[in-house]
Amino acid sequence: MLRIVAIALGAALVLLLGLPLLSLVLRVSPGELLDRVRQPLILEALRLSLVTSLAATVTVVALGLPVAYALNMADFRGKHALEVLIDLPMVLPPTVAGVALLTAFGRTGLAGQALALFGVSLPFTTLGVIVAQAFVAAPFFVGAARAGFAEVDRKYLDAAASLRAAPGTAFLRVLVPLAAPSLLAGAAMSWARALGEFGATITFAGNMPGVTQTMPLAVYLALQSDVEAAIVLSVLLLAVSLTVLVCIRLAPSRLPGRARRAPR
């Protein structure tokens, strides 16, 4: 009896997750998809999404690597506070993140006034989109990088130190290559999260075609006038998300640093 209930519950979840995706895909024929993608509105949103999400990912990786390293290797005051701060965007409602970004970087915000002195303005600009995406995507990379660094046996760092490698050299030549599968997976997760970012972007950067209107925003807008366009955009985003997840699943076994038999 319990078994039947468990199977029913499981099946319900599979339906809940799978049915919307399936119906989304079934609504569009491949030919229609190709036709629609060529529309300027969609192309524009696609281009903007790719540029901003990649820029956000690069930012997150560059800023996240040293933070993940410090959190793993060192003990310092405020470490737990820093950990909570970095995890927070994962659970924070994205619109709240957008409002917070506005209060910080808006015209009257603390950092906003300072940036204005240099002629830089973030709200309602493409740069603002990147900042919003980096804000929500950072925890995914830092978390994966920490897990990856923790998996690397300390004996390799000791060996590097005994071979004249100062910590910086050991980091770049040993730790990063050995943690590469996790770092790439984390970067991919961050990228996917940045690509799907909606709430913080529309709150902080607005919805201007060609400037701040990314794919998710275009989907939302299209839904109100052109349902078919919204579905096409959605299928595109679904394909990207699916590709990222599948790549992460397959990647680790194809990268160095993991013990594996040589191909004969």
Next chain:
Amino acid sequence: MLDALLGKRRGEFQLDVAFQAEPGTTTVLVGESGAGKTSVLRLVAGLDRLDRGHVTVGAQQYADAGRNLHRPAWERDIGYVPQDYALFPHLSVFDNVAFGPRASGMPRHRITSAVTEALTLVGIPELARRRPHELSGGQQQRAALARALALQPAVLLLDEPLSSLDLQTRRALRVELRALLVRLPCLTLYVTHNPVEALVLSDQIVVLDEGRVAQAGTREELLRYPRTPFVAELVGTNLFVGRPVTTDGPEPTIRTPEGLVEISEVAGPGAAYLTVSPREITLSLRPPDGSAQNVFAGNVVEMVPEPPGGERVRVVLNSRPTLVAEVTREAISALSLADGAWVYAAFKATGVHRYA
């Protein structure tokens, strides 16, 4: 010269070790697991910090706890081969060996020759393109050695380099390693739990027991004059430590905590160390009578063929002190000796080697 005075506390374990070693020689640190052997290497390498003491190599002071001086590992002229080699799995053998030269900023054109030289020295120049996981255990050991030697360090640290290899490879490499270490100008610290390796490879042996030096000296000194039961067991002999009861008389006697031992030579005053070779001990099921003056009794706790599969058997008794006798297979079957059997171990006064 290496001058090491090492004090380090880790939880319950306290390390207090001092020794010196000369360039071009091999010092073997031998002891059971948990004796602190690896700790010594890590402190000398600079991977761990000293609580007390110092590490000096030649004119270079690497660490001095008193002055709060600690040069990090990457600033020390020391090569280290950890027990499991820790070859970088993402790099080829060539790049593993080139790691040190590159990290230390060696000019590009000299790196290839330095790597080739190191790989040739250890006898695997043809394996440069392989990845570590494509190597056998013995080849990995050589690659790790080449990696540590590529910078021609003043001090070479080897942590149980042969212990993860099979018996046959180990024997072959032992001889080869000795030949190599003799040729190298560097000072080698070699850690092992294997007494045979200690005897074969060493110019100097430092015996570690529970974080302390039980005894240090050349292999001849240790074989002939063991100072602690641990060292005696290591070199495979029986040791009594005591004081003379009488200094004159025809049959001098030494009082030890385990009982009286009669010896043949006239004893001087002061502490007396007595060794009894396992071959001098005869075993019997009844108390012996006759000319064997010293008798101890105990149960058989272990019987080991010596050499493995050989004609003789080492019999270990739980007597006080623990005694090891080496007898022939015939003697074993004549006594129908088995584990747990109560036996008498006897040796003559003339079989005792005494030293102060």
